[in-house]
Amino acid sequence: MRAIQLNRFGGPDVLDVVEMPKPEPQTGEVLIRVHAAGVNFFEVLMRGDRYAVTPQLPMVLGVEAAGTVEALGQGVDERLLGKRVAAPIFASKRPFGGYAEYVTIDANLVVPLPETLSFEDATALMVQGLTAFHLPRQSPPAGKSVLVTAAAGGVGSLLIQLAKRQGASTVIAVAGSRAKLDLGLSLGADAAVDYSASDWPARVREAAGGAGVDIVYDIVGGSMTAASLQALAPGGELVFAALGRYAIGASDLEAVINRNQSLRGFALLPLLSTDGLRTSLSELFHLAGGGQLAVKQGGRYPLDQANEAHRLLEERRSTGKVVLIP
Structure with missing residues (x-):
């Protein structure tokens, strides 16, 4: 599969397109064919080693994705196969890897998508949506x-x-x-x-x-x-x-x-138990899928143009959510 790997810190052009083995779902996991991967500003900071924590390289960036369940690990409910789902990778034991054609994630973390909600809009409602959702609840x-x-x-x-x-x-x-x-x-x-x-x-x-x-x-x-x-x-x-x-x-x-x-x-992750994460995302998906919450898309880029997506964010030319389409 194709993925975007960060091997060294620097500008947008350090994002490399690489071929990697397709991951296999382990016990309790699902394999998701990614249809949209979210791009976040903190990933721009990580790429340039300007984030609060220096990540270990090499790494595949991307903490949120949406797509279809293509394979199941042992012990996973067979009814998930073929489902349209959101994958909040940031909440998993391997919190990166979304800039790729496939990802694996714990089955208990995926959240089904309403048919009225696009894969692209689902990515906007994970890190960014949950942040916007919980800020008014905290303050x-x-x-x-x-x-x-x-x-x-x-x-x-x-x-x-x-x-x-x-x-x-x-x-x-x-x-x-x-x-x-x-x-x-x-x-x-x-x-x-x-x-x-x-x-x-x-x-x-x-x-x-x-x-x-x-x-x-x-x-x-x-x-x-x-x-x-x-x-x-x-x-x-x-x-x-x-x-x-x-x-x-x-x-x-x-x-x-x-x-x-x-x-x-305000730190998002400590607020999210597994059940709380799924409940919050389901509410956001319901609001957006029902037309009660407008999701603004800021740019769709092919996976191999991840550098251009980063450049758009870094130059603050974007509005709304920027996504990669593998």
Whole structure:
């Protein structure tokens, strides 16, 4: 089978197309023919060794896939054969390998897909969808004003909608172009602010009524974190939901203390038991398959153009979910 292997750290062109043996499902596993594999920004960081943890090489990137069950390991329910399923690889004992034509995964982790949900949309509802799903549950927005950074991205585009469903009084979308701002507004944001403007935190405060927002869902990190704190109201909460490093200093923390603000961490995996994972994904698939949650696709690339998919994300030209089609 073909797969995309990372043998060395660097730019998008270090992603190599290689031939590998097709995996065989072990006891309790299924073999899935991949029809769509999700691409995430944290994989871009991993490729360049800019992630919080340095991965061991060589490796095949990809933590989420969707496809059809092609073979069963011993002890697996035969009714799964031929089923359309989501494979949340990130929750398995081998949490990578999605950039490939086939993957194996524990049978108890796969989640059936509604016929009304495409393979591509299913990938958007795994890492990014679950992040957007659990953020409002960890820091409830009901009756509050909230700021969503990277509002046109895979997480942000879903978070806008889910925060509104959870009762947010005002959702302010932040993005870097007119098209992305318009997308945020089309998904239900009450206001949209371009972060390329030097005074964007002041514009957010104004849109929130003057004092600032009650909650910032920071899914970007870096220098965006310190700037987002300037848009946060006294007593407000900033949620660290970006996978990467944060550029905040002692003066930022002093301001947080003086303004009675809170910083809250968010890590997805510790929130997901096997049953909880399947239940959350099933709910997301039901919402999207029933037309109650819009999934925005940001680009479909053949497997051997994974480097172009990474380049699109790295240059922040994407909106919605970017997928590979083996």
